[in-house]
Structures are given as C-alpha cells and as structure tokens.
Amino acid sequence: MTQIKNSTVKKANQNTNRYLQSQMQKDMIIERxxxxxxxITKQRLLLLDVILENECSSSKEIYYKASSIDRSxxxxxxxxxINKLEEIGAINRKNMYKLACSDKCEMENAxxxxxxxxxxxxxxxxxxxxxVKEGLKACGYLNTQNIQNVTVQQCECNGENCR
Structure with a gap:
C-alpha cells in the first residue's frame, strides 16, 4: 500500500515539475x-502551448493540433x-523531433x-x-528501468566554452 502511495506521489511530483518547467519555458519565450x-496574441499563446505540451514532429502536426482547438x-x-520561434532561438527546426525509444522499433536512420x-x-x-541504455548503465543512471524517450537539444557553442 505504501509503495502505491509513494508511486502516486512521485508521479504527481513529476507532473508538477514538468508543468513548472514548461511554464518557465513559456514565460522566457514570451519575454523574448x-x-x-x-x-502576444491568443493565437500565438495557443501555438506556444501546443508546441510545448505536445511532441509535434512537423509544422503540419502543430497546425492540426492548434486548428482543432481554434478553427481560425x-x-x-x-x-x-515557427519562423519567429526559430529566429529568437527558442526552437531549432532541425531538432524538433523527439525520439521515442524502444528496443522493438525497426526505424532505420533514427x-x-x-x-x-x-x-x-x-x-x-x-x-x-x-x-543510450548501455551508456546510462555504465554511468550508473539506469538499473531496471527502460528508456521511454530521449530529447536532445543542439548546443549553440560549437564545442567551445560549453555550459
């Protein structure tokens, strides 16, 4: 019973952390x-929410999700x-894709x-x-868990003075 309770609390904390991180990202992007x-129009805010809350892999997918909420x-x-977000450095179209990891996936050139x-x-x-799994194990980050997804952001320092 305690294990179920701890699991529920842990998931709630993870969801809260994701929400806070997403809200901080949103606030920083709005400021930029x-x-x-x-x-900052309602449509721009809606698009920003769609981009931050979903795992969209294309502009078309963002459009479909946003237009299902606001037909206009x-x-x-x-x-x-998307062009404006790329211009201010909030996104990079090359890296808009999120890799859903699975040891059963047959996709080539992922x-x-x-x-x-x-x-x-x-x-x-x-x-x-x-x-990724073997690297995480070797570094002591992974025990019995499985990787759900991996998100990689491009570093803009070109390998120099990385922070």
Missing part, C-alpha cells in the same frame, strides 16, 4: 518574443510563429552521429536505444 517586437488559425500563422574527424555513424532506432 516581446523583446523582438511581437504582440491558418497554416500561415503556424509557419510565421540517429546520425558525426565525429570531429568527419566520421559519420547512422543508427537504427533499436541500435540507438541500445547505445
């Missing part, structure tokens, strides 16, 4: 948009918002890794999952 002369949102509005000597490795989703 204002600094760049953008009006057009594709041009979505594309302009991940490409390029080394500084220009060596390039292409991993299937299954191989990428195994590389």
């Amino acid at each position: 948009l204002k600094e760049n002369g953008c009006r 949102i057009g594709t041009a509005t979505v594309y302009r918002m 991940c490409t890794i390029e080394l500084d000597d220009n060596t390039v490795y292409h991993f299937s989703a299954k191989n990428w999952y195994n590389v």
